[in-house]
Amino acid sequence: MCGRLDQNDVSRLIADFSWVESVISHTEASDSFNVAPGTYRPVLHVVGEQHFVSDLHWGYRSCWAETSGKIPIAINTRLEKISNAYWRGLLKNGRAIVPAFGWYEWTGEKGSKQPWHIHKRDLTSIYLAALANPGPVTESKALNGFTIVTADAQCGLLDVHDRRPVVLTADAAAAWLDPLTPPEMAEEIVRIAALGPDAFDWYPVDPALGNVRSQGAELAQPR
Template identity: 55%
Template sequence: MCGRFDQSQTARHYANVFGWTDAVFDSESGPTTNAAPGTYRPVLHVQDGEHRVDDVFWSYRPRWAEGKIPITINARLEKLGSSYWSRLLKNGRGIVPAEGWYEWTGEKGHKQPWHIHRKDHEPLFLLALANFGPFEENRAEAGFVLVTDDASGGMLDIHDRRPVVMNAEDAALWLSPALTPQQALELARHAAVAAESFDWYKVSKKVNNASADGPQIARPLDDQDDEA
């Protein structure tokens, strides 16, 4: 799964790196090294032919599912073809840019956080699904989820699932309205950045606190004064 991510550059920086110098912004979110569910984060998407960067609530549940299905923050790639996700797969594809994400290992109460990132330190473009419409009863109606897949290779010793990350070119194709849902699903299955392109290191347990922020919590543990 992916329960936190490092989005420590500005939304405008990520849009420029993505090649969207013409993007329309409706984003006031500042950079954070510890983006948590239940917060608004910038999401890249295409709407009415425009390249847009909008702040979207990280957590999703459609209004009809209240009391039936829990609010979720991730969507399993193998389940994107289901009726639950079909509308968002057709009209709600997005990209969440980031520097990395966090996973935890160890026993409950003693879990160690890790920062996972590209070896070349290029930005990550995480596949997302979102309802970009307004909410009427609760914020999760108009939220987003990150698409996850089975981890592979050496990443299994960190976590058994990971967000689907694409290079900028494939991520732009994921956003294209010309892509059918089935084509988008096939792209997600076959164009993800390979596990061997990632590296990871231990970080301070300060990241366990969702309100903690600042560049120090994303640094390798060996570069920090303590683990608290």
Template identity: 40%
Template sequence: MCGRITQKASPADYARGLSWPDSVVSALPEVPIDNYNCTPGAGHWIMHCMEEAPAMRELPWGYRPSWGAEKNLPVAINARIENALTSAYFRGMWKNGRIIVPADGWYEWTGERGSKQPWYVRRRDGAPLYMAALTNFRLDKELSEDGGFVLVTASAGGGMVDIHDRRPVVLAPEDAQLWMDAGFSKEQAEHMARYFALPPDSFEWYEVSTEVNKVGRSTPRMIEPLHAH
């Protein structure tokens, strides 16, 4: 999976998609986020259940443990489900750091370096995407300099390998709620991410303009099909 997503809807709309209580939804912004080019390093809206009531906030996309910074290791933006539970980078976040990143789609690139073609991937039914993610954010601790979130990714499986061999783990609303539940064990969460993510036939993808390559730019044109269907 490449590191770009879109967040078009309002935080309140994403919360309604998970059937959160009206008292929670009413406290969230109704204004659409309208970010068509969410990039690593910047802050983006996430959903969590670390308080008595579910909540949303902005966190930076990217994570590196403190010891990783000392060794000058790279900041990660994705965590592979195949080794995330055992990786020294991520295993500490599996119990209390499971969150959801709401989105409307994500971008992939094909082709050779210097002439890569961007593609946009979204649900066929137009519904929001609830992406499984991990964070080191805690309510009682200050977020570290390299703290933030990573998206959990899996093998693209049949049907999507033509654009990329990895994809984010996108969950159905009811499974997204369980993913964030601290009472849901890390083993159960891993099983869900491996076997209950939405299948490839839930999505559609098409070529889009290279305008998305420009970090800092965000416009609805970025998700318009490059060729008429």
């Protein structure tokens, strides 16, 4: 699961794409320590041979699913399912990277849940594997949205949640984005190249984070 992000310095996140030869940025997203689904956030994707950062809606639903109304908007997509019929087109042509400084998970019972800030031990930015359908803003926001790929949590991360977003190294992220990478190889990349639990640390943060309207650096500070 990945239901909230820390993107507190968008300019730095974009600058950290130093492994890309050139990036055209169209983002107007504001810095946020408490990014929630349903908002427009900066996403790195490729059109032709050019890398773009565009503001996309966090949450995706295909056109036919939108019409049927039977499939919910997906903010996360299980790695185990990205090659099925629903996701196959985006696995081929819609691979993307969502940059962040961390993500949040909750533990505990309803009414007393504790949020945790999960981040790389070296405090550098993370590259989240995503599937996206970039396009102009339409009445259906989710049609041109993105979803973050998740996998089973491993070892220590199980203490926080049983799912984790797939976080890639710069080299793996470049290969994931490369239009010349066939879908089968792209799927293999997110299976074997995701950073393991030893790359991360986590600490409890202010429960006020649960309110999507809450903002401020204090939300990401250890309690």
